[in-house]
Amino acid sequence: MVRRIIQAIGLLFGGIAGSEINGWVNGSSAWTSSSSFGMLQQSGTYYMNVAVGALIGMIAATVLAGPAIRLMQRGVEVTAEMPLRQLLSGSGGLLAGLLLAVLLYPAVSELNGVGVLLPAVMALAFGYVGLRIGLSKQEEIAAGITALAEKQRPVAVPEETRGYEEHKILDTSVIIDGRIADICKTGFIEGTLVIPEFVLEELQHIADSSDLLKRNRGRRGLDILNKIQKELDVKVLIYEGDFEEIGEVDSKLVKLAKALRGKVVTNDFNLNKVCELQGVSVLNINDLANAVKPVVLPGEEIIVQVIKDGKEHGQGVAYLDDGTMIVVEGGRDYIGTTMEVLVTSVLQTSAGRMIFAKPKLLEKAL
16 A cells, blocks of 8 residues: 555656656746646647656656665654653654744745755755754753643642652762662652663673672672662662763763752762762762761760771770771770770861770879
């Protein structure tokens, strides 16, 4: 059926082409005849040109019918496999381009000769350009539609509960770290966890690495994701889009956070700074860990176990349960023993908190 339609179209266009060629040769066109009997008054040469053109058009259509049908089938298959957002964005761009061609049609509709083909060329060109623009801007279009929908949505929740459904976008480092699963389990993370597909690909590359340490880290990250999806009561979204024009994963995360109006969850110091510079909200689990460490003030007494030498002469080093390092002045002689120490000062650094203390026994002796 499709083959016959293509042949009929070739026959029609071939006949029209033969008529136009005859008009160009004789200085007139069959379509501009002032009499309704103009077609009957044409010479035998005219009808012969029309017949030859129709025959050539039909032959060409028959030859090209097979490839054209296969091309259309391939187009249907590719279109069916496209994500809905990509399909809608491309269709919108195509319609915008065709609309522009329609608006410009009156300006070129009076052209004769080869100019009669200009509207068709314009429709093809503008339609293609609109299609490409729509596909390249699908992320921005989706974000714009989402923002417009949010503005139109009636406010039915209290002001203090807004943002509950904000997207929390996980980067590779925070997934490998593993603490994000425990944080989600406690309920401190609200909304939807977004796991970009390009982050999954990076995790897979790390898990397939020839380096044993990297391979173990990658597999740990994949195990953490499985645990979050299967064992925890949190919403998880696998984001399948990509920003092909951007090479760095960190830059893609920033771009995605802007598109979704979400927050990046990380423990990467450099990514944290990049997000802050570009106005993207960040949840750094290292900051959270430092914030929930117990407060120790100078003058307090704590019980610790000195486990190793310090950097300075006579110092000993101990650790709290949360990993906070305690430098014990004169504690070298007590390595391997549990003792009571008196806090003398607390130092907060970018790497964490450090506590300085001295043995309580020395304090009593003084």
